[in-house]
Amino acid sequence: MKILPASLCALLLATLVPDRALQASASCGALSTLALPNTTITLAQAVEAGPFTPPAQGNAAETSRALPAFCRVAATLKPSRDSDIRIEVWMPTSGWNGKLQAVGNGAFSGAIAYPAMMAALGRGYATSSTDTGHVGGSASFALGHPEKLIDFGWRAVHEMTTTSKKIIAAYYDTAPKFSYWNGCSAGGRQAMKEAQRFPPDFDGIIAGAPGLDWTGRAAQAVRVAKALEKTESARLSQTQTQLLHRAVVQACDALDGLKDGLIQDPARCKFDPAVLQCQGSDEAACLTTAQVETARLMYSSTANTRTKREIAGLAPGSELGWTPMGWSASARATGLDQFRFIVFNDPAWDVQKFNFETDIARADDTDDNTLNALDPNLKPFIDRGGKLVQYHGWSDPQISPGNSTQYYTRVLEVLGGAARIRNSYRLFMAPGMAHCGGGEGPSSFDMVSALEQWVEHGKAPDRILASHSTNGVVDRTRPLCPYPQIAVYKGMGSTDEAANFECKAP
Numbered sequence: 001m002k003i004l005p006a007s008l009c010a011l012l013l014a015t016l017v018p019d020r021a022l023q024a025s026a027s028c029g030a031l032s033t034l035a036l037p038n039t040t041i042t043l044a045q046a047v048e049a050g051p052f053t054p055p056a057q058g059n060a061a062e063t064s065r066a067l068p069a070f071c072r073v074a075a076t077l078k079p080s081r082d083s084d085i086r087i088e089v090w091m092p093t094s095g096w097n098g099k100l101q102a103v104g105n106g107a108f109s110g111a112i113a114y115p116a117m118m119a120a121l122g123r124g125y126a127t128s129s130t131d132t133g134h135v136g137g138s139a140s141f142a143l144g145h146p147e148k149l150i151d152f153g154w155r156a157v158h159e160m161t162t163t164s165k166k167i168i169a170a171y172y173d174t175a176p177k178f179s180y181w182n183g184c185s186a187g188g189r190q191a192m193k194e195a196q197r198f199p200p201d202f203d204g205i206i207a208g209a210p211g212l213d214w215t216g217r218a219a220q221a222v223r224v225a226k227a228l229e230k231t232e233s234a235r236l237s238q239t240q241t242q243l244l245h246r247a248v249v250q251a252c253d254a255l256d257g258l259k260d261g262l263i264q265d266p267a268r269c270k271f272d273p274a275v276l277q278c279q280g281s282d283e284a285a286c287l288t289t290a291q292v293e294t295a296r297l298m299y300s301s302t303a304n305t306r307t308k309r310e311i312a313g314l315a316p317g318s319e320l321g322w323t324p325m326g327w328s329a330s331a332r333a334t335g336l337d338q339f340r341f342i343v344f345n346d347p348a349w350d351v352q353k354f355n356f357e358t359d360i361a362r363a364d365d366t367d368d369n370t371l372n373a374l375d376p377n378l379k380p381f382i383d384r385g386g387k388l389v390q391y392h393g394w395s396d397p398q399i400s401p402g403n404s405t406q407y408y409t410r411v412l413e414v415l416g417g418a419a420r421i422r423n424s425y426r427l428f429m430a431p432g433m434a435h436c437g438g439g440e441g442p443s444s445f446d447m448v449s450a451l452e453q454w455v456e457h458g459k460a461p462d463r464i465l466a467s468h469s470t471n472g473v474v475d476r477t478r479p480l481c482p483y484p485q486i487a488v489y490k491g492m493g494s495t496d497e498a499a500n501f502e503c504k505a506p
Contacts, residue, residue, distance in 0.1 A: 022096040026171050028071035034170055036075075038083075039163055043074035046093070054114035057135075065118050069093040073167055077159045082147040085133040087160045088112050089167045090121050097124035100168060100176040101448070102161055102202075104187020107334050108152070110134040110141065116182065123448070126176065128164035132156045139337035143345060153370035154193045161194075161201045178455055182448060184208030184436040185399060188390070192373035192407075195388055199381040204455040206447045207390040209436050212403045214371040215363040216304075216311035218335035219356060220400070224297055224326030225335070226351045234290035235324040243285065244295060245319035247276055252316060256486060256506070260495050262431045262441050264486045265506050266315040266394050267405065273299075298326060301402065306361045312402025321397025321434050328398040328435070342366060376410040382424040387454045389426055389447055389461065391480070393433030395440070401429065408483060427483040428464055442466035442478045463503050479503060 032044035046069070053064040070090045077085040101123070103116035113129040120127035133151030134141035142149040161179070169175045181202045183191050188210025194201050211217060228235050236244070252269035253259050263269055273295035278286035287295065300313045314327070323329060340349040343363045369375070381388065392404040408427045415421055432441020445466040453459040463479035476496040479487050481503035493500035 022098050022172055022174065023094050024071065024091070024096075024171055026173065028073075028093075028171070031071070031073055031167065031170060034167065036163060036166055038078050038159075040076045040078075041073065042076055043072065045072045046070075047072050052118075054112070054118075057111040057114075063115065065122075067118060067121055068095065070121055071171060073171075075163065075167075077156075077163060079155060079159050080147040080151070082145055083133060083151050083155075084148075085151055085156045085159060086112065086131040087128060087163065088117070089126065089128045089164045090117055091126040091168060091171050092121065092124060095124055096126060096172060098174075098177040099125055100128065100164060100179040101125040102128045102157070102164065102179070102181050104157075104181070104183020104185075104190045105130075105132055106184075106186045107330055108137055108139045108337055109186065110136045113187075120182070125180075126164075126168050126172075128160055130156045130160040139334075139341040140347070142341050143347070149342065150370060154190075154197055157190050157194060158198050158201060161198075178203045178452075180448070180451065180455075181205045181207075184210075186211055188212075188399075189214060189371070189373050191388075192390075195378060195381045195386065196373060196375040199384050199386060202386065204387045204451045205389070206451055207388065208447070209392050209396055209399050209401075210373065210390065210403065210407075211399050212373045212407050213311060214373070215338065215360065215367050216309075216372075217331065217399055217403070218338035219354075219360045219363060220302070220311060220313060221327040221331040221335035222339060222351050222354050223302070223356050224294075225332050226354050227297060228294065228325050229351060231290060233288065234294045236287075236291055236294055236322060237324065239284075240287060240291065241319045241322045244273060244276065244287070245317070247271070247273075248316045248319060251275075256488065258489045258495060263317045263394065264431050266317050266401075268506065269316040271316050294326070298322060302356065304360050304364060305357050307364065309364075310402075310406065311360070312400035312406060314397060315394055315401050317432065318395045318397045318434075320440070321395065331398045338363065374407065374410075376407065376414040378411055378421070378425060379415060382415075382421065385424075387424055387451060389428070389451050389454070391428040391430060391445075391447065393430045393435065393437075393439060393441075393443065395432050396435045398435040405429070405483065422482075423460060426461060428461075428480040429483050430466060430480055431478075431487075432468075433466075440468075442468040442476055442480075444469065445480060465498055 028046040032041050049069040051064045052067045070092050073089045101120040103113045110131045117127045133156045179202045181191050188207040191205045191207035192210050248271050251271045252263045256264040273292045276287045277292050303310050343366050392401045394401050433439045433443040437443045450461040466480050467474045468476040477498040479498050485503040486506050487501040488504045490500050
């Protein structure tokens with residue numbers, strides 16, 4: 001009688017009984033001696049069930065949360081001579097769902113994403129995160145360190161993923177049945193780089209508000225900041241952005257046939273801020289000529305003058321997230337860092353030196369597909385059965401939603417139309433949602449469950465339930481629809497209940 005290896009037996013059992021909660025087969029401490037290429041295990045610690053407070057990173061204290069018992073492994077990866085990539089892998093001691101959920105970062109973050117790991121662990125996942133190869137939130141790490149920039153751009157996530165799978169297999173004596181990525185903002189950019197560059201890494205990917213056009217967003221934020229830094233009178237106060245927002249909603253709210261305070265499809269909104277231009281001396285309820293031009297600048301798309309690649313401005317409806325210096329503070333800081341430390345290698349560079357016509361081309365050339373995630377050829381990812389869910393808030397003031405709609409359109413063009421991708425890639429646009437959540441529209445939803453159903457059971461998400469809450473009480477639900485469909489009111493019932501809406505092409 002032939003005896004099968006224990007690892008193969010475990011894998012067969014997990015396949016035959018897919019809902020079985022898997023248990024650890026090795027001690028957590030034993031993983032400290034695990035030998036993996038370019039990897040040093042620095043911590044292998046069993047953590048008891050109960051409140052867990054991750055170590056503080058920089059000046060930010062982490063929040064404690066009650067967690068199930070888990071094995072916490074930390075490691076340092078050195079795929080290049082200049083690499084110093086820190087990762088953590090958390091694995092439930094019992095009740096593992098048999099899956100991996102890796103989680104993403106934000107901006108130029110050099111920190112482990114502990115809150116996202118906590119959420120994944122709470123759902124029964126083994127989970128992993130990386131500091132992307134540096135410490136801190138600035139891009140200053142890139143000065144004189146091209147290998148570290150590659151680590152941040154894509155290599156750290158890929159190396160973390162392959163290493164995490166090996167650590168998980170050693171702990172449970174079986175590999176994950178399914179591997180997922182979940183990230184928003186820079187984590188959405190990481191998601192798209194994975195789909196484009198490493199199709200085998202994940203079975204399912206969630207890409208929220210992805211910074212696909214990393215150099216373009218940097219250029220837009222710096223372009224506006226340069227204009228407003230020089231001309232204080234052109235800046236918009238909070239009162240004026242609220243005035244502008246009310247006018248935009250008034251003009252475009254009913255384009256979908258329902259007046260509900262939300263703009264379903266801002267791309268159809270042809271609003272001209274000149275309607276608010278002051279006609280007399282009272283400037284409290286109007287905008288000066290200079291302020292009207294600022295609003296137009298915020299909305300305006302522009303283009304790389306050499307390649308003609310369009311770079312999206314912000315959408316009508318995003319005004320409540322604007323600042324006196326234009327785009328969000330994070331967008332400006334990231335943009336400044338991009339040009340200061342990566343494009344010009346000059347810590348003293350400032351926004352007044354910015355020349356859009358020449359500098360955006362230089363930024364794209366310098367990036368050379370390291371940070372940008374603009375490759376529309378998702379065929380390798382689709383051909384191997386991968387599923388990609390992308391979402392973006394229409395009112396995002398930090399990463400233009402045009403990033404997502406432009407990319408989706410380019411994928412359709414390259415792969416031959418919606419029929420070629422609808423079983424593998426879907427985009428969901430959220431009216432009234434700000435950056436990765438919040439805003440006036442329904443912005444709470446469970447993308448993880450939707451993706452699980454698609455990957456594991458072949459049930460594609462035709463609509464995703466989203467909710468809005470005030471003071472912790474849900475006061476509106478709506479379906480998010482696969483782009484370019486929008487949620488259309490059926491004509492009967494409460495307009496605050498998702499059941500009374502259907503997804504239709506505009």
